[in-house]
Amino acid sequence: xxxxxxxxxxxxxxxxxxxxxxxxxxxxxxxxxxxxxxxxxxxxxxxxxxxxxxxxxxxxxxxxxxxxxxxxxxxxxxxxxxxxxxxxxxxxxxxxxxxxxxxxxxxxxxxxxxxxxxxxxxxxxxxxxxxxxxxxxxxxxxxxxxxxxxxxxxxxxxxxxxxxxxxxxxxxxxxxxxxxxxxxxxxxxxxxxxxxxxxxxxxxxxxxxxxxxxxxxxxxxxxxxxxxxxxxxxxxxxxxxxxxxxxxxxxxxxxxxxxxxxxxxxxxxxxxxxxxxxxxxxxxxxxxxxxxxxxxxxxxxxxxxxxxxxxxxxxxxxxxxxxxxxxxxxxxxxxxxxx
Amino acid sequence: xxxxxxxxxxxxxxxxxxxxxxxxxxxxxxxxxxxxxxxxxxxxxxxxxxxxxxxxxxxxxxxxxxxxxxxxxxxxxxxxxxxxxxxxxxxxxxxxxxxxxxxxxxxxxxxxxxxxxxxxxxxxxxxxxxxxxxxxxxxxxxxxxxxxxxxxxxxxxxxxxxxxxxxxxxxxxxxxxxxxxxxxxxxxxxxxxxxxxxxxxxxxxxxxxxxxxxxxxxxxxxxxxxxxxxx
Ligand SMILES: [Zn+2]
Numbered sequence: 242x243x244x245x246x247x248x249x250x251x252x253x254x255x256x257x258x259x260x261x262x263x264x265x266x267x268x269x270x271x272x273x274x275x276x277x278x279x280x281x282x283x284x285x286x287x288x289x290x291x292x293x294x295x296x297x298x299x300x301x302x303x304x305x306x307x308x309x310x311x312x313x314x315x316x317x318x319x320x321x322x323x324x325x326x327x328x329x330x331x332x333x334x335x336x337x338x339x340x341x342x343x344x345x346x347x348x349x350x351x352x353x354x355x356x357x358x359x360x361x362x363x364x365x366x367x368x369x370x371x372x373x374x375x376x377x378x379x380x381x382x383x384x385x386x387x388x389x390x391x392x393x394x395x396x397x398x399x400x401x402x403x404x405x406x407x408x409x410x411x412x413x414x415x416x417x418x419x420x421x422x423x424x425x426x427x428x429x430x431x432x433x434x435x436x437x438x439x440x441x442x443x444x445x446x447x448x449x450x451x452x453x454x455x456x457x458x459x460x461x462x463x464x465x466x467x468x469x470x471x472x473x474x475x476x477x478x479x480x481x482x483x484x485x486x487x488x489x490x491x492x493x494x495x496x497x498x499x500x501x502x503x504x505x506x507x508x509x510x511x512x513x514x515x516x517x518x519x520x521x522x523x524x525x526x527x528x529x530x531x532x533x534x535x536x537x538x539x540x541x542x543x544x545x546x547x548x549x550x551x552x553x554x555x556x557x558x559x560x561x562x563x564x565x566x567x568x569x570x571x572x573x574x575x576x577x578x579x580x
Numbered sequence: 581x582x583x584x585x586x587x588x589x590x591x592x593x594x595x596x597x598x599x600x601x602x603x604x605x606x607x608x609x610x611x612x613x614x615x616x617x618x619x620x621x622x623x624x625x626x627x628x629x630x631x632x633x634x635x636x637x638x639x640x641x642x643x644x645x646x647x648x649x650x651x652x653x654x655x656x657x658x659x660x661x662x663x664x665x666x667x668x669x670x671x672x673x674x675x676x677x678x679x680x681x682x683x684x685x686x687x688x689x690x691x692x693x694x695x696x697x698x699x700x701x702x703x704x705x706x707x708x709x710x711x712x713x714x715x716x717x718x719x720x721x722x723x724x725x726x727x728x729x730x731x732x733x734x735x736x737x738x739x740x741x742x743x744x745x746x747x748x749x750x751x752x753x754x755x756x757x758x759x760x761x762x763x764x765x766x767x768x769x770x771x772x773x774x775x776x777x778x779x780x781x782x783x784x785x786x787x788x789x790x791x792x793x794x795x796x797x798x799x800x801x802x803x804x805x806x807x808x809x810x811x
Contacts (some may be wrong), residue, residue, distance in 0.1 A: 260607070284633075291798060292798075293649065293798035293799060296649070296650070296653060297653075297792070297794070297798065298707045299790075300653050300656055300657055300660075300792060301791065303657065303660075303661075304660050304661070304664050304787055304788055305665070305788060308663075308664065318665070333648045333650070334649070334653065337615075337616050337653060337654055337657070338653050338654075338657045339657075340616055341616050341620075341653070341654045341657040341658045341661070342658065342659075342660065342661035343656075344619075344620040344658070344660040345620065345659070345660075345661035345662045345665065346655070346661045346664075346665050348620055348623060348624060348662070349634055349661070349662050349665030349666050350633065350665055351634075354581045458615065494740075509750060526796040566620040566621045566624060567617045567618070567621050568617070569614065569617040570616060
């Protein structure tokens with residue numbers, strides 16, 4: 242156990258995908274500053290994140306983002322006790338910018354460097370807003386890059402209960418939005434279009450609904466495309482609403498089943514897709530029906546940010562101590578699971 | 581004034597410390613794709629062995645490319661973060677300048693050639709002038725055939741160096757009679773030497789002003805603009 246306290250100030254750095262972020266968090270819980278620079282406009286023309294464009298942008302904006310996080314916190318940088326950074330999973334070129342910079346900051350300030358797993362950090366986002374959450378919890382993590390259902394029995398104690406076997410939920414939103422010409426990113430675009438449509442207009446398939454805790458969205462995406470090709474005059478709003486209803490139905494059913502299976506006290510939502518209004522509404526409804534606590538972090542905490550990296554870094558520093566300076570980036574890094 | 585130089589634009593990771601006594605310490609590993617793993621420990625090692633604390637440094641110098649994008653950014657991100665944290669200025673120097681500089685005592689045209697993958701190379705051309713080298717052809721990226729055409733157009737005695745010259749030795753020699761020199765990678769040793777001369781003239785910048793020289797648009801952008809043009 243490394244001696245960290247409620248006063249230990251961690252600088253978090255996040256560059257795994259298309260957000261460049263830095264944050265200062267005290268004691269693994271108290272967000273002093275959190276700065277996120279989104280590249281969404283740079284990638285909009287391409288309908289998805291272009292890795293080389295992301296890496297270039299991270300290099301250009303990381304230094305100002307870190308400087309702003311320090312200025313906004315109003316602390317002297319010499320007060321920083323450790324530098325935590327996402328080392329994976331994510332885009333390799335993008336990760337390497339953050340990892341290299343984070344190690345250099347740690348070296349220059351002569352403080353520990355802490356390697357953080359991006360997925361573990363997402364689990365910590367909820368604790369930044371509600372430190373009273375009680376274990377065991379089921380976390381439904383849905384974003385453009387990940388879709389998983391995790392049981393969290395304690396800090397650092399995770400069991401993967403289910404995951405997507407093909408597309409991530411956010412990826413399905415992006416692809417369907419692009420197909421329907423609704424714009425990028427797909428999540429908010431579908432969410433907005435769905436408000437005007439009828440979720441029961443088309444009965445899209447719910448793959449593997451009665452089968453375990455894994456999910457699959459690739460068949461749904463194909464079904465949407467086939468339906469639109471066969472019915473060129475169909476309302477995009479109806480398609481968006483029916484597609485969204487199918488995704489949410491699957492996610493909520495699985496999360497509920499997972500919570501029941503492990504006897505969880507509640508369900509926590511995380512990841513960029515957690516901003517989806519139907520998902521939020523349906524999950525809270527399901528929790529109320531099953532007598533579970535339902536926790537929906539704010540949009541800022543659901544999407545990629547560095548406060549969650551700093552928080553997870555504080556816990557990792559306490560459990561594992563500093564990470565070596567020859568740590569690299571790991572694009573396919575898995576969640577550290579219970580053995 | 582002490583200068584830390586960081587160079588990661590090719591398969592080599594190179595770190596040096598220098599000052600008015602010249603290069604004090606140099607660390608180099610030339611086989612790898614593990615730049616991010618090697619660089620931070622290398623900086624720590626070089627400083628420790630030279631008995632220099634990081635806060636004694638006056639300038640961070642860095643190779644700004646062209647070179648392999650991912651490796652290049654490891655050096656640039658590290659160097660910029662070090663300079664920002666230590667609150668010291670930076671000097672950025674091109675990888676092609678660094679390859680050419682050790683070969684400045686020749687009458688021939690010096691042609692650094694860096695492998696750009698995808699059948700292409702980065703190159704530039706330099707001539708000896710009193711006190712150093714002058715660039716006579718700007719940094720360019722293109723297929724080896726274009727380099728050969730450039731050499732033929734000039735028809736001067738040439739010395740080609742760098743990993744690109746080694747990789748495409750036969751293609752170059754088939755097209756143009758010249759010498760392929762031994763130097764394969766830019767090094768942090770000429771980096772701190774060149775940076776020292778500039779530092780004396782206070783030709784340095786804020787870390788934010790240091791940017792990478794790519795010479796090539798990101799792949800998706802290339803595909804996209806050709807698609808746009810076709811549409
Ligand atoms: Zn994420």
